[in-house]
Amino acid sequence: MGNKKHIIGYNTYILVWLSLLALTAITVSIAGIHLGDYTLLIAMFIAAIKSALVINIFMHIKFDEPIFKVFLALSGFTLLIIFVLTFFDFIYR
Amino acid sequence: MNHNTIVGNEYNHTIEHVHRDDVGAKMGMWLFLFTEVLLFGGMFLTYAVYRYQYSEQFRLAAMELNTGIGTLNTVILLTSSLTVALSIAAIQKKNKFLSILMLSVTVVFALMFLVNKYFEWMAKINHGIFPASEELLGRPNGQILFFGLYYVMTGLHGLHVLIGVIVLLFMLYFLIKNDITLDNYTKLENAGLYWHLVDLIWIFLFPLFYLIQ
Structure with missing residues (x-):
């Protein structure tokens, strides 16, 4: 191990x-x-x-299991979507 | 492998294996960190929208923050991230003494951060700037929002630092008690991951609050 x-x-x-x-x-x-x-x-x-x-x-993410990179990308992407949608709503309200 | 015990005198080759899943433990930690990212993410979102709406007021309010103490705390947290990483590297290289030393230094840095934060907050509070204070309520909305976000975000971050101190102290205890060893240090790695996340959040808090010109 x-x-x-x-x-x-x-x-x-x-x-x-x-x-x-x-x-x-x-x-x-x-x-x-x-x-x-x-x-x-x-x-x-x-x-x-x-x-x-x-x-x-x-x-250590560079050398760790690939699944952790997927997790990271997923959470980053979720945040990005939330930010983009919120600003889209806020600016064009 | 001091947890492996041989049981059963009648059956000499019955060995009880301790079930341990290091990858699973780390995966759990990463999942927890993502809930943290989303918790702070919501606050950064609130900050972003109000800064966009009240950029001039945010600029004026931010000039009152002490950039020097903010920079000092940045250096302290970055260095504490280094020492916790070195502590893990040391245990991997069988150097228990260095590992304990580096972990202790990390705790000291964390406490230094909190002491600085205390003085920083007290200076603001003594100037009458705290949520719902007369001085603050007399100011425009943007400045009230700025200081509200300042207290909530650095406060929640400070709470994480405090929890980090407790977690790191537990790790120190495990390390001394040989519960964290060369072939079983996932606990220490997970504590390290948490500590690096606290550092990561500060990396963004610092320019957003202290470096607005």
Whole structure:
């Protein structure tokens, strides 16, 4: 059972952590520049990259059972539908 | 495999196998995490609609939040995510001491986060900004909504951090008691998954509340 597991080394985790800190520094400094409407877009883009790092490496999903990826995609898709439908209703009301 | 016990003196080769399904346990954890995603998802949806409707008021209200303390808490949570991941890697490499150390550090970071949150909230409350306060009710709707969402979302997130502390302390106990071992650490992995989710939610809360210019 245990010998099939993929083990991630300490260095990989530390590298991911450093990337996460760097992305945080970037998102904070960008918020200081006046970019108008793009600020939110860039902040959400960086948050998405950070999430991908956490989910893939820290949460191990990249190396886990494929069914967990299906779960993840399904919940993300559900959220997307809820957001799109709500805004569709809200904007064209 | 210290749970496997040989039973029956009369039948020498009768071995009782402990039933364990690691994949099933993890699947259950992931399913639980999705209910969490939807719980917070509903709040993010509310936030999105009101921010769209009252973008100027949200901007004004958000400028009152302390970006420094928000950034500090981001760094704390990201680092605690690293230490819990290292704790799992350590037990996989048979390093029980490092695993215990990293898990303890994670708990300390989690408590630091809560202490910062306490000071942040108290500063706001001392300025008279809390739900249904006179000061807040005298402001436009958008700002009332912003601070309402701020308290509810960071509050629910803080509650998750607190529950995380309790869960991690249990894991620490199991680790010390050898209930979590090199070939049986799914409990620790699941606790780690929960902790990473708490981190993930903060990754979105942070720019949405503290980084509006």
